[in-house]
């Protein structure tokens with residue numbers, strides 16, 4: 111088997127950063143340098159020219175995602191220095207044929223990107239017959255967030271096309287190795303290399319993995335387990351960033367400082383001064399759930415205190431969020447149990463039994479339904495609608511990864527404004 115090619119996808123907006131990251135990736139063993147679609151949209155063909163100049167010994171791939179005017183776009187990329195040009199596999203045959211003609215004229219190769227193609231096996235055969243040089247089994251970034259897998263797509267194609275297969279979409283060292291074992295000859299890795307603080311180390315790990323391909327037995331993980339694992343690994347700010355800055359509760363703080371709660375909501379609506387329903391909800395909730403209590407806006411009487419906390423902790427409840435006050439703060443702090451509240455006050459009310467458990471509630475400005483996910487830490491509390499939980503958890507993880515590289519660049523001496531080219535990207539009115 112020929113040595114597999116490692117293509118690093120520079121999905122960034124800033125050319126200077128892209129050059130620096132490409133340099134580090136090449137030192138880790140990347141063969142081909144992809145000028146990612148976001149970089150092309152941000153910097154145009156200048157990005158292709160610059161990378162061509164800076165890396166004369168490496169193939170430059172222009173991820174143009176061509177949808178029309180196949181000849182012109184291939185020509186632009188080829189004249190700028192690309193050796194491989196990417197076209198959308200579901201572009202009309204008229205576009206593909208023109209792109210192939212242009213590719214032959216300018217001596218470059220065409221890679222067809224299967225993103226969103228309904229029948230990838232059939233389409234790949236057609237593309238091979240039309241003269242495309244590579245098929246890319248690609249699952250796009252937004253598709254990955256809802257759980258689609260590039261390895262699954264690759265496995266459907268292996269041995270079906272008669273031309274070399276590339277694979278892209280959320281690959282890391284482990285999955286890249288499996289991809290080669292499943293027949294890929296070009297392995298494309300974006301985020302898991304370019305967002306790493308140590309780009310060279312990340313590229314090296316992928317390089318070593320694809321040079322020793324193997325299929326590892328994989329343990330099946332349920333959706334709920336994956337959501338919990340991801341939310342536990344990110345922060346509440348990462349989660350709200352992943353939701354376009356939505357979902358954060360207002361005015362609620364951690365009573366115990368540095369604690370974290372992740373779990374599905376068991377909701378409680380009670381009336382100010384009545385602690386019966388919050389305490390009854392402890393018995394309704396299961397291990398790993400988070401109690402979310404709306405106390406009718408009251409902060410002068412606490413519906414939660416030390417004994418309730420003790421009981422919730424024993425039951426394995428992950429945390430409590432109260433739109434209202436708590437008391438016995440010193441005891442709760444000693445237990446280090448994740449309690450989040452809007453106020454503290456010493457007096458409790460009486461257990462009258464007013465209110466409801468597991469109905470839709472409003473809590474600190476957010477709607478919460480039973481089963482929605484709660485991620486709470488020292489920065490505050492975020493509620494994630496249950497039907498979007500997996501996607502948001504994946505997006506939050508992307509936010510976290512992205513920050514790793516930005517943090518590293520700040521550590522090297524740049525300001526945040528410089529790293530993110532803030533002035534350039536201010537909204538024009």
Ligand SMILES: O=C([C@H](O)CO)[C@H](O)[C@H](O)COP(=O)(O)O
Pocket residue numbers: 119120121146147148173249250251278279280281298299300301302
């Ligand atoms: O092509 C890509 C995507 O559509 C953005 O332009 C990526 O380069 C490709 O998905 C590889 O990146 P990762 O999925 O982050 O590995």
